[in-house]
Amino acid sequence: MTDYKLFRQGVRDFLALELSPELVRAGELTTSVFSDFEAALKWHKILHNKGWVAPEWPKEYGGTGWDINQRYIFQEECKLANAPSIVMMAIQMLGPMLMHYGTDEQKSFYLPRILSAEDIWCQGYSEPGAGSDLASLKTSAVRDGDDYVVNGTKIWTSMARHSNRIFCLVRTNKEVKPQAGISFLLIDLNSPGITVTDIVSLDGQIEQCQVFFQDVRVPVANVVGNENEGWSVAKYLLEFERGGHNFTIDIKKQLAKLRCQAQSVKARNGKSKLQDPVFRHRLAEAEIEAMALEQTELRIKGTLSSGGNPGALSSLVKCAGTELGQRFNALSVDAVGQAATPYHPDSLNPRYAGKTPAPGYALTAMAEYINNRAATIYGGTAEIQRAIIAKQILKL
Amino acid sequence: MMTEDQQMLHDAAERYLRDNYDFNSRREVVSSSEFMSEPHWTAMASMGWMAMPFTEEQGGLGFGMQECAVVAEQFGRFLVIEPVFDSVVVAGALLTHEGVNTPDAVIEKMATGEIHIILAHAEADAAPSVTNTRALLQPTESGYRLTGEKVFVAGGGSATHFIITACLGEAFAYALVERDARGLTVEAYKTYDGRSGANICFDIHIQASALMASGEVAINAFSRARARAALIASAEALGAMDAALGATVDYTKQRVQFGQPLASFQALQHRMANMLIEVELCRSLVAAACRAHDNSATDEWALILACKVKTANAARHVTQEAIQLHGGIATTDEYIVGHYFKRVAALDSWIVSRDEALETFIAVVDAA
Known part of the structure; x- marks a missing residue:
């Protein structure tokens, strides 16, 4: 029997010791899936030194061997302590996929470099013409001796400007039905013929990029799994993207922050926004949704720890979790009112110490509200999730 | 995930209702002059559903709300109109709370379905949570005089007894009263959901022993029942x-x-x-x-x-x-x-x- 209380205390002690004020600041000022990159990298290396950077991985590959409850506690404590979010694409998706499909050479070369952050990976799935209909992707890889020659473009590649490698879905056969002609390919972003351009998001910041490939030569040895079997590799990955997330942890954090914001906003009569009955009722309805979500995630956790497969319940939670997150964002913006409006990017830089046009509690509200629109789009849109529910649970 | 007990309760309830409580036979009862089906009531009692929330010492099965909810969910699914839980869970909570002096026989009869007791609390001008009722209990030489009116008593059409809430001086209190008590008039009706309701009007004398609880005990029991x-x-x-x-x-x-x-x-x-x-x-x-x-x-x-x-x-x-x-x-x-x-x-x-x-x-x- 694991002593979870003791474990939690151990995590808390570690966080208290290792999280510098600057890292905490970066955590507090995080307004999207990604934290300030510099801080995230620092934190990644600290976690790596401790052996805790990939809690989900099996121990033999450098994971922790923690059970599902320990992993949950770890995530929760990191969130509560305002640790920055590390760049997760490789740890959450590429790693498990390499363990499952990769060759021994691929595993021994790439996995340690993911853990140490020597490699930073981005994900090359979507294309301008292939979003939800991913199988229609057109970036092609044509065999030429021991190389593929890659041509095409990938979009919404988060963190590509900070990455040195990209894992891609490419078309290796145009003659068969779309899903059957796709391969999974690892590409060095420093290869000749690659251009990365920035995409400015609605919050004025750059997280997303577009990557262009023009006659890029990639060794055939960089295919993961068999040629033309990339679709099943990707589907395996998507399950990790969907199932690996605990929305309750984020939502609880959002709720605590929102209560704090609402208490800070004072009307002339001295009453806080939290005492405003209209606002309080709206908040209460959202709090109740959060409790329903939490209990559903606990249900899924119970199924998982007894070896069951929650199946499409993870689609259900993805819909409910992301939409509730957006509801909290909206409440946040409503709570702070006009204090959410100043656009002042320095305010969100963890190393900035100057004046800010809005009070501290209001700094992140608008950026979070804006950036979280993506939550119901990435990882399978809310509409795709509903299609999965309709098909797999309701059998429509 | 359900425990073994819960799974058994679920299966038994689901089976009984699927086999005996189809929508058309339910419609027949609803459109008749009856407020519920006596045969169903008897069958539900014999399956032990009415004994669920009472302890073994009380002659019950000692189940919690987790088990009651399993059966209640099936009641929702099959649109059961018999006020089983109104009696054994709600009135049951009021009668079994610590400090309430309910005769053993009352609980036993509830658990076997011989009687069913319905809470009569709502008054025309008050929210359901309000405990300063207009109904009054006044001490007399032999007990109390209970006066007032209660409305929208869900399940009241078929009730054999009522628990009537009233103020005893400043204190919230409630009494157990038989339906045919002298001075109690019951105006029963059907409700839109196929169940029954009643408005009741009373000016009755009750014995001291019919006062089940007052003051803090009554408030706490009421809160638990809610x-x-x-x-x-x-x-x-x-x-x-x-x-x-x-x-x-x-x-x-x-x-x-x-x-x-x-x-x-x-x-x-x-x-x-x-x-x-x-x-x-x-x-x-x-x-x-x-x-x-x-x-x-x-x-x-x-x-x-x-x-x-x-x-x-x-x-x-x-x-x-x-x-x-x-x-x-x-x-x-x-x-x-x-x-x-x-x-x-x-x-x-x-x-x-x-x-x-x-x-x-x-x-x-x-x-x-």
Whole structure:
């Protein structure tokens, strides 16, 4: 029997010791899936030194061997302590996929470099013409001796400007039905013929990029799994993207922050926004949704720890979790009112110490509200999730 | 996940109701002059459902709300009209709370279905939670005089006894009164959800022993009864909305328009997916709230109130959508889906209303 209380205390002690004020600041000022990159990298290396950077991985590959409850506690404590979010694409998706499909050479070369952050990976799935209909992707890889020659473009590649490698879905056969002609390919972003351009998001910041490939030569040895079997590799990955997330942890954090914001906003009569009955009722309805979500995630956790497969319940939670997150964002913006409006990017830089046009509690509200629109789009849109529910649970 | 006991209760309830409580025979009872079916009542008693919440010493089965909710969910699914839980869970909580001096025989008779006791609390100008009633208890030489009026007593049509709440001086109190007590008039009626209700008017003399509780004991027992009523309402609403969703899925697969089944239209698929999301969120919360109640967890109240609010919201949404997705057929009395809608509409305000639950939730959360 694991002593979870003791474990939690151990995590808390570690966080208290290792999280510098600057890292905490970066955590507090995080307004999207990604934290300030510099801080995230620092934190990644600290976690790596401790052996805790990939809690989900099996121990033999450098994971922790923690059970599902320990992993949950770890995530929760990191969130509560305002640790920055590390760049997760490789740890959450590429790693498990390499363990499952990769060759021994691929595993021994790439996995340690993911853990140490020597490699930073981005994900090359979507294309301008292939979003939800991913199988229609057109970036092609044509065999030429021991190389593929890659041509095409990938979009919404988060963190590509900070990455040195990209894992891609490419078309290796145009003659068969779309899903059957796709391969999974690892590409060095420093290869000749690659251009990365920035995409400015609605919050004025750059997280997303577009990557262009023009006659890029990639060794055939960089295919993961068999040629033309990339679709099943990707589907395996998507399950990790969907199932690996605990929305309750984020939502609880959002709720605590929102209560704090609402208490800070004072009307002339001295009453806080939290005492405003209209606002309080709206908040209460959202709090109740959060409790329903939490209990559903606990249900899924119970199924998982007894070896069951929650199946499409993870689609259900993805819909409910992301939409509730957006509801909290909206409440946040409503709570702070006009204090959410100043656009002042320095305010969100963890190393900035100057004046800010809005009070501290209001700094992140608008950026979070804006950036979280993506939550119901990435990882399978809310509409795709509903299609999965309709098909797999309701059998429509 | 259900325990073995819960699974057995679930299976037995599901089997009995599926085999004996089909929609058409229910309609016959509802359209008759009876307020419930005596044969069903007797059968439900013989299956032990009325003994569930009482301890073994009281002649019961010693089950918690987790087990009661399993059966209540089936009641929702099959639109049961017999006020089993109104009696054994709600009145039962008022009569078995610590400090309440209920004769053993009363509990025994409740647990075997020989009598059924219904809480008569609501008054025309007060919210269900209000405890400073207009009904009055005044001491007399041989006991008390109980005067006043109560309205919308759900299940009152068939009740053999009432628990009537009243003020004894400054104190909240309640008394157990037989339906045919002299000076008690019962104006019984059917309700839209196929059940019964009653407005009662009383000026009666009761013995001192008929005063079950007063003051703090009465307040605490009342609060516990309300908590349990909220859980039963939630479980029943869960069963009703789940059944409404099931009926909608089946119907849209069969119904052909524009040359294809309605279920093949994406707009409708997504709406049914939304219904499922609501049902499953409620399922998680009902189980958690019942568990918290049975374990007297510190977050018991917050969970119960959240559960009441969420299931009320969800059941309304799901049953409204069920009618909409069916179309005209679901607006008729002969089709079951509209009856789920009517039942959850009645549950919304039963003993603990949705809005009250929300308001109390805020008070509980802010005090924590």
